[in-house]
Amino acid sequence: MTTDSGAASRDSRPASTEAGRDTYVRIDRVTKKFGAFTAVRQVSLDIRRGEIFCLLGGSGCGKTTLLRMLAGFEQPTEGRLYIDGVDVTDVPPYERPVNMMFQSYALFPHMSVFENVAFGLKQDRVPKAEIRDRVAEMLALVQLQDYGARKPHQLSGGQRQRVALARALAKRPKLLLLDEPLGALDKKLRERTQFELVGIQEKLGVTFVIVTHDQEEAMVLGTRIGVMHAGEILQVGTPTDIYEYPTSRYVADFIGSVNLYEGRIVEDEPDHVRIEVPDMATTVYVDHGIAAPPTAEVAVAIRPEKIHITPYKPLEAENVVRGTIQEIAYLGDNSRYVVRLDTGKVVRVTRPNVYRHDERLAWDDSVWMHWHPSSIVVVTR
Amino acid sequence: MRKLSPLVLAMLVLGFAFLYLPILAMIVYSFNASRLVTVWDAANSPTLKWYGELFANDQILEAARLSFEIAALTATGAVVLGTLAAFALVRYGAFGGRALFTGLTTAPMVLPEVITGLSLLLLFVALESMIGWPAGRGQLTTTIAHVTFTAAYVVVVVQSRLATMDRSLEEAAMDLGARPWKVFFVVTLPIIAPAIASGWLLAFILSWDDVVIASFVSGPGSTTLPMLIFSKVRLGVSPDINALATILVLIVSTVVVGLGLLLYRRERQRQREVRAAVAADSR
Amino acid sequence: MSATARGPRAAAPGAPLRGALATGARLGLARRLVIGLPYFWLLLFFLVPFLIVLKISLSTTALRLPPYEPLVTWAADGVMQVKLHWSNFGFVLGDELYRTALLNSIEIAGVSTLICLLIGYPMAYGIARAPSAWRNVLFLLVALPFFTSFLLRVYAWIGLLGRNGPVNDLLLALGLVDQPLQLLQTDFAVYVGMVYSYLPFMVLPLYAAIEKLDLTLLEAAADLGARPVKTFFTVTLPLTKEGIFAGCLLVFIPAVGEFVIPALLGGPDTLMIGRVVWDEFFSNRDWPIASAIAILMLVLLLGFVVLLQRLQSREGRA
């Protein structure tokens, strides 16, 4: 269940416009139980040919388990898996047109870099000369031409990661699964490698499914992101969709930082709604309609960077609240404020430091905050 | 550097002296010309005469050959059996009768040899009277008995290596298209090979050294070297046994020390290479 | 839900977890082979023999089973034939000789274990605290005797402890004794042989435990004002208990059933249970009694292991 389809006519939220086209992998109501514990629950997902799909979620939410089912290392307890229209649920891993890059890289310690990359080709009985060419090509792709004779322990972390990638790509799989591919790298190397990875994917046109628990990584790499929680997929969408239009409290809260308050719809029109938010002691005005019953409990979410903070009262009449500055964190490129409302609740605000000599806000200053009616996200789940 | 206290140092020196002086004495006496072993015959010593006598003694040579054969067969059998058992224990999670299986694989290690020997002999006797196999006792029954008690040691060695082995290596091989049997031979086996080799060596030495179990289960025609030594030694010291002991001790220590040195060098080399690789990355 | 009923591979609730390797039905055979082969071997050559020992030690049913040749021999012994069933156990437990042998074995094994611990602990400590370049060499030196023949190392002492051996020579030279002592074929020789043979088994687990010990703990203790001796008894010793348990187990258990050492170094009155089994079996050809003693010995050892494990797990919880 990833979209609310009913009552769509009333919903004028500018949600994702992309329709399902050219599905390559279809995960159909897949459940995986370990004993009594359900690691993956009724997941349905379509992954398109040639895209980079990121599975994002907290630790233990079932990302790896889902990926391992795609690779064939785990058998779904329920549901079916299709790759390119073929049911592969019962196909053993060594017969699937899928390759995986392991989090630990899993390079064979007793084989050289060349033998590692050649391993998959050897299993297919590719002629020797061709193996040599293909391995050379792969090593060139990951810029390790001169490292063929080395053993894995003679490589640095970044080099190992690239050998693992070359090995997984050598068989020219249509689908590459990557489990936290950059998890073992330090921050700098990681950022550099993210772009390399995208470059390689674009060059080869392989479909990537990448597991990560790092939302920034998912935003950089993914053409689409699936957010997982407790074994379920909560939302699927482009990075913009996920960030700007979360459909649930969990997703809104998980991605980036957000101010989240419970509220009640008091005015419900197709082109706008008003929501009473007791925590802010105000009624917020939202400039689009919501597909929810009028009495429904909803939550309003607003990102810190979408709130303007000023020492004086703004001109706008709607979506304005007042408070006192409680905390300030100066981060160089921006500053973060924690503002306490009269209700005792706090609002987090981020403001870019555009000018060197911005008007300074200080602790205990009384300030005004306001936001555009389109900036509010209303979530019903 | 931390200093060892004199007391600890003294214990260390005395302890090692205690462990090695008797062996040293045995080696020295093997060159003594006197038949009275511990009475040094200064006039005619050192001499190699006992070594000469040893190599002229067909009985000893035959026993050594038999022991070697049994030990080599035992080690090979124990490695096959022990590796399979270790694999089952580490890889197959829960299976019917696992608890009993675990017990059966470890018990032979803690069991007194007299009991193992006695029970196996009773089994062989019962089997022979029931189905006529094994016909009589000798090399075959000794080998079977040795495989049974040495396999337990192989299980321990291989099991600990398997348990620490990264499972994703096997999954990676399968992912790249290798079938399970191929995965085992191309990936798993090479990686656990050092453990299997140690297991083989251990089983060989245990079998080569065993006197109690062999005394129960071997027949009159097949006297192993330890059995022969035991029967000779019961009558007191004898110079040719000193010579034999010297040879055996030298062979074993050369092999063990040599292997230890080789592994140590390789590990050092490896660590150097790892350091070099990491250093290259940070450039 | 048709999905749950799909083929044998769909896990039934409560079915054992399948390893990742167990994909595809072909592996069922491999799995059965990998488990079955060693299982069968161990059942046939380890468990069944025990049942036979048990049966022979109980012996009434065996009496009616003619195939057992030795039983027939035993049946010919009229006196025995009257005392059936548990009589063997009663006989063994009631007989002065066997009781002494059993208690003697426990005593010799226990005292030997203690001596091994007293010598082994400082050694292991010294090795673990030695400069790292030395540590591997010393470790190898402790392990090496394990690989050299047990029998020959015991034999070495026959020469050393003999009437005109170096130990007596030394005592005479030092003027401690006037004439050579009878050292061989005494309990003393047995103790020497036991400690000598089993010392490595004590040192190795102790070394492993001490080596693991976090040195900063000792520094912390010193920092808090504990003197070295106090630190040793309040920090080092309790933290290496596991090694002590393991070492004692490794020495005591084989020592109780030891045969070679009492046979070569002990005198005629050094009764140890392993030797009694041997003699009953080979000299007296009394298989049921030998079997009964074996069973009793097994029960004793099993009890000991369980006791030690209880003790250890209680320590672990504390």
Ligand SMILES: Nc1ncnc2c1ncn2[C@@H]1O[C@H](COP(=O)(O)OP(=O)(O)OP(=O)(O)O)[C@@H](O)[C@H]1O
């Ligand atoms: N073989 C297994 N047996 C039992 N439980 C398992 C097994 N594999 C995974 N689980 C459980 O399933 C849940 C999901 O595990 P999974 O590895 O898929 O999480 P993840 O999302 O990849 O987390 P992480 O980000 O920490 O890697 C966890 O609670 C885990 O304990």
Ligand SMILES: [Mg+2]
């Ligand atoms: Mg994971």
